[in-house]
Amino acid sequence: MKTITQTYLLLAASAALVAGAASADPFTQADLDRWKAEYMTSVEKGEKLFHGGLKSKNTVSCDQCHPNATNIHPETYPKFQQQLGKVAVLGEMINWCIMNPLESDPLALDDPDMVDLQSYIHWERRGVPLAPGKH
C-alpha cells in the first residue's frame, strides 16, 4: 500500500515537473513482477498451511476434505450462513473448519496465516466469476 502511494506521488511530481511529457504508466513491469511474486509467495505459504502446515491439534488438515481447495467457493463470499445466523466472510468459515474438523484454535481474521490460506484458496479458484451470496 505504502509503496503504491509513494509511486503515485513520485509520478505525480515528475508529471508536474516535466510538462508535456507523455502520460507515464503509474507503475512499471518490474513493479508488476514484484507484486505478483509477493502474492505467489503468500500462495505458496498458504498451500503449505492448507496441506498440514497449520497447527492442528488432531493432525487433520484442510486438504483431506478440500483437495485443491475445492468446495470452498471463495467467489460466493460474503454470504449468509444459516448456522452462524448472519452474512459471513470467508475467514469466518475458515475458522469454523479450523475449530471443528481440526479441533483447533481460530485465527484472527488478519493473522498472516489467515491471509496466506486465502491467497492459496483464491489462487486455486482463479477464473471463476464472482457470485456473492450464492449457495
Add this chain to the structure above:
Amino acid sequence: MSKSINRREFLKRGSALLAAGSLPLSLVEVAFGQNSPENFTFAYVSDSHITHVKGKDFVRNWDRGLIHAIAETNLLDPRPDFVFYGGDIAQLGKREEIDHGLEILSGLRGDVHYVMGEHDYYLDLGDYWRKQLGPDHYSFDNKGVHFVVLNSVLTYDDWVNRWGGPMERMLQMARLDNPQGSPFMVGEAQREWLRKDLDKVDKKTPVVVLSHSPLQKIYKCWNFWTDDAEQVQALLKPFDKVSVLYGHVHQIQYNQIGNISFNSAMATAWPWPYPSSYKQAASYLPKLTVEMNRADPFFERDATGWQFINVHTGNVDAHYLLPDNQNRVVAYDRKAGHPVDTKFQPAENRIPPQTHY
C-alpha cells in the same frame, strides 16, 4: 425391487433397538424370489481413515463414523451373508491405526472380507495389514456368484523407492491432490493371477470384483483412476454379468462399461468434492452418475455413510445409507442395461444440493 425404509424411521427404530439390545431390524425386503440361489445381501463399509493423534488419542470424528456404520450394519435383517470392508482403515498405515480400526470393526456381526487401501499400504507396503488380515487378493464363491478381491493400489517401483523412508512415502501417497503422486494399478502379477482365477469360472456365473480404486479412469490427479483399468476390464469382458465395487472416492459414483457395472462406496469418515469442482483441470465423471448432495459442514456425518448391496440374479443394487442426508438407491435397471438412481436419475427430479460447482 428392494425397498429401504426412510432415514428418520430407520434411525428412530434403530436407536430404540440399539438401546433395547440390538433386536433385528427389517431394512430390506428382498422381493426377487428369495429362493433363487443368486439372491442375497451383503453390507459394504469403507474408508474410515482411523487417525492416531498421540498416546491413546484418535481423531474422534473418524472413530464415530465407523462406529455408526457398524451399529447400523448390525441391525440389518435379513442378516447379510457377509460384510465387505472397502479399504483405508487407517490414515497413515500405522499399527496403532490398523489395530484401533480392527478393534472397532470386531463389533461387526458376521464375516468380514477386507480390501487393501493406499492408506493401509504405503507405510510398510501392506505387511502389517496382511499379517492381521491375510492375502490382499483372493476369490471365493457365494450362492452362485464369484467374488474377486484385488489390491488395486499398487504403483510403479521407481516411485515406491524414491522416498527417504516409509513415513515420507506414506505421507506422499496420503495427499490426494499431490502433484508428486503416482497412479494406482493392479499390476501384471495380479492380472495374471486374475486371468488364471477366472479361467476356472463359467462365463455365465455372475462376477463381483472389489477393488479400492475405481477400475475405470475418472480423474488422474486425485487417483480416481487405475492405470491398467482397461487390461483388467478386458479380463472381465467374457462374462455375462460383472459388477465392480470400489471405495477410495468418498462419494457416490456409478457407471456401465459394456458388461461391467460400477458402483462406488461412501466413506464413513468424510466426503470428497467431485473432481469437476476443481476448475484448473478436466475430469471425467461417468455421465450416468447423479451426484450426491453437497455436504453441510455443520453436520459432521453429513455425506458420509455405508451401503448394503442387494445381489439379485447376478446384478447388484447399491443402497447408500447416509446419516444426516437422504438415503440413495442405485439399482441395476435390466431394461436400460445399467445402474440408475431409483429417484434422481431423470434430470427434472434433481434437487439443488446435487449441483456441485
